[in-house]
Amino acid sequence: MNLHDEAAKVLLGNWRGHNTIPAPGLYPHQWSWDSAFIAIGLRHLSPLRAQRELESLFGAQWADGRVPHIVFDPSAPREGYFPGPDFWRSEQVNGPMHADTSGIVQPPVHALAAWEVFTADPETARRRGFLERLYPRLVSWHGYLRRSRDLGGRGLVSIxxxxxxxxxxxxxxxxPLQRVEPVPAGEFRRRDLEHADASERPTDVDYGRYVRLAATYRDHGYADRLDVHEFAAEDPLTNALLAASEDALARIARELGESPQPHEEEVARLRDALSLLHADGLFHSFDVHGGSLIRGGSVAGLVPLVVPGLPQAQELVDTATGPRFRVDELGLAPSYDLTDPLFDPSRYWRGPAWFNITWLLQRGLTDHGANELARALRGGMLEAASRSGFREYVDPRTAEGRGAHHFSWTAAVVLDLLI
Ligand code: 2M8
Structure with missing residues (x-):
């Protein structure tokens, strides 16, 4: 089988009737930003399914505009994933007729995906009113982030x-997690370790802190007030994707005969606000409680390359190709600075290269005219996906596969690069 057909097999194998799961076993429900990347690949196999992928996610949108990070599949075992619907108790906020969901969100890459899905088959999309129905929901999603998540009062979204x-x-x-008292490991059961190697996953102490933060948010009725959240960070990836998605909303508005102007203004505003996160050739998260930048080497700091007209683009290219990331040489983007003692080539988001992030960088580089580098990343992703067999992430130095097998967004990104 060639790479295209293998990718199609992974993606279609993970389809569950209305949406696609990220991977069998480890992730048996619908995840928010996974669905956006999945739709970008799926549009090349079935534009209709790609539209449905986004429609099913937005069907679970909350009344306040938030798009939950997980939509639970009622036909999957209730206890198969932790934390599941009994932990999040979304029905207490939304009522029992609403889908069971988590109460937190994920990066807003959906408008960008909606536009890409539309372009794959405008005729079917227009006939089905795809953008007409999705546009107000996307506007309300961005409105939630702008209105309820500017916890630092600086015009940026906090996670x-x-x-x-x-x-x-x-x-x-x-x-920032040091301030959070972990829930003892004995008080919850990690289902992820039934499907994945512990050395490639977060630790029990990490999980204890994740559980504490989520339970506190839930116990305050998912209220967005700074005193509820012990953890609040203005993350460059979230804010950059919001800007890129606002740019996509401007295109969608134009297609629908609406004014693109509010979206164009929002792109410009976010581009300016992002400069608050810029230092040393990279963007950094801002710790709202600590009042300072978290200076480190996360690849999230390169993602603002997706923002149109970003004034710091050349600096980011220099950092990406320098000793900290070596993306030209590796053809992939490590998730953390290779030269930092905290870099770990196998542990999840502490070093491994991920396909969605490398795809975003490749796209941003193309937009900023760095075509040769973008081509190197395309080649690197195709080779790594082929060698690893569509794994969730890979060792950035060897492209050896890590994490889940048959991972949907890996396959989706490959399909998009091949077409
Ligand atoms: C991972 O996160 C989930 C929690 O949301 C988990 O570890 O159980 C992350 O890689 C996240 O970015 C991704 O969306 C999710 C599903 O692929 O898995």
């Missing part, structure tokens, strides 16, 4: 849980 960053155990969170 309130490491899971919201998508980069759960990134070393960026080590310092």
């Amino acid at each position: 309130v849980h490491p899971w919201e960053s998508g980069m759960d155990n990134s070393p960026s969170w080590d310092v």
Whole structure:
């Protein structure tokens, strides 16, 4: 089988009727930003399914506009994933008729995906009213982030849980997490370790802190007030993807005969606000409680390359190709600075290379005219996916596979690069 057909097999094998799971076993439900990347690949196999992927996610949107990070599949075992629906108790906020979901969010890459899905088959999308129905929901999602999550009052979105960053155990969170008292490991049961090697996952202490933060948020009715959240960080990846998605909303608005202007203004505003996070050739998260930048080497700091017209783009290219990331040589982006003692090539978001992030960088580099480097990343991703067999992440130095097998966004990104 060639790489295209193998990728299609992974993606179609993970389809569950209305949406795609990230991977069998470890992730048996629908995840928010996974679905966006999945839709970007799936549009090349079935534009209709790609539309449904996003529609099913937004079908579980909360009344306040938030798009939950997990939508639980009622036909999957209730106890198969921790924390499951009985932990999050979303029905207490949304009522029993609403889908069971988590109460936190993930990076807002959905408008960007919606536009890409639309372009794959505009005729079907127009006939089905795909963008007409999704646009107000996307606007309300971004409105939630802008309105309820500017916890630092600086015009940037704060994430309130490491899971919201998508980069759960990134070393960026080590310092702010020190303030959080972990729930003892005996008080919850980790289901992830039934499917994955413990050396490639977060530690029990990490999990204890994740559980504490999520339970506190839940016990306050998912209220977005700084005194509820012991963890609050203005994350460059979240804010950069919001800007790129606002740019996509401007295109969507134009297609629908609406004014793109509010979205264009929002892109410009976020581009300016992001400069608050810029230092030493990279963007960094801002620890709202600590009042300072978390200076480290997360690849999240390179993701602002996706922002159109970013003034710091050349600096980011220099950092990406320098000793800390060596993306030109590796063809992949390590999730953490290779020269930092905290770099770990196998442990999840503490060093391994991920395909969605490398895809975002490749896209940003193309937009900023760094075509040769973008081509190197494309080649690196295709080779690593082929060698590892669509694993969740890989050792950035050897492209040896790590984490889950048959991982959906790995396959989706490959399909997008091949077409
Ligand atoms: C990982 O996160 C989940 C929690 O949301 C987990 O470890 O159980 C992260 O890699 C996240 O970015 C991703 O969306 C999710 C599903 O692929 O898995």
